[in-house]
Amino acid sequence: SQQGEEDPQALSIQEGENATMNCSYKTSINNLQWYRQNSGRGLVHLILIRSNEREKHSGRLRVTLDTSKKSSSLLITASRAADTASYFCATAPRMLIFGTGTRLQVFP
Amino acid sequence: IAGITQAPTSQILAAGRRMTLRCTQDMRHNAMYWYRQDLGLGLRLIHYSNTAGTTGKGEVPDGYSVSRANTDDFPLTLASAVPSQTSVYFCASSQQGPSNYGYTFGSGTRLTVV
Numbered sequence: 298s299q300q301g302e303e304d305p306q307a308l309s310i311q312e313g314e315n316a317t318m319n320c321s322y323k324t325s326i327n328n329l330q331w332y333r334q335n336s337g338r339g340l341v342h343l344i345l346i347r348s349n350e351r352e353k354h355s356g357r358l359r360v361t362l363d364t365s366k367k368s369s370s371l372l373i374t375a376s377r378a379a380d381t382a383s384y385f386c387a388t389a390p391r392m393l394i395f396g397t398g399t400r401l402q403v404f405p
Numbered sequence: 406i407a408g409i410t411q412a413p414t415s416q417i418l419a420a421g422r423r424m425t426l427r428c429t430q431d432m433r434h435n436a437m438y439w440y441r442q443d444l445g446l447g448l449r450l451i452h453y454s455n456t457a458g459t460t461g462k463g464e465v466p467d468g469y470s471v472s473r474a475n476t477d478d479f480p481l482t483l484a485s486a487v488p489s490q491t492s493v494y495f496c497a498s499s500q501q502g503p504s505n506y507g508y509t510f511g512s513g514t515r516l517t518v519v
Binding site: 327328330332337338339340341342345385387389391392393394395396397398 | 409438440445446447448449450453463464495497504505506507508509510511512513
């Protein structure tokens, strides 16, 4: 059963542009996490936002959480070619459940 | 470098054979997990362990077993492999379970069952 779903499934942008990915989920959560996966590699934890938080920043990343709409967004500002990867949201009702991911392609 | 080591990196396995995927972490994390990743389905939890000596079933546990004899090791065993178990398997760990901390992932084992 899929808890989180990312939107869009794929996104292509030019270097320097901002990239926004969205995540919707179904049940109440303790926290929501975002991960990055480079092709052929394991996932890397980016940021965790707790259910009582609305916004969190980490470097060029900005995450928002709207528990009333059961949605979150990940904004990557001033994107770089090295940001090319798949991005997953993961929600924690109890065990961490991952969505199917957004594939981001950043062209130089 | 602290992290998770998975072995083997890839394997082709005949159907019906038994196989154990190895996972070792050196971060002294209490909780460990096994996920499988299939195209279009994202990552699905197979089994987890919140602390040494305990294990639990995830979303897709059938055909798999795990053990957690100590903090560092969390092997995943396929007793009799079937083609539907062809997947990329990721081991992960977190400081505490089940989900209040970020997970650290290994690099994965690509398994093909023929």
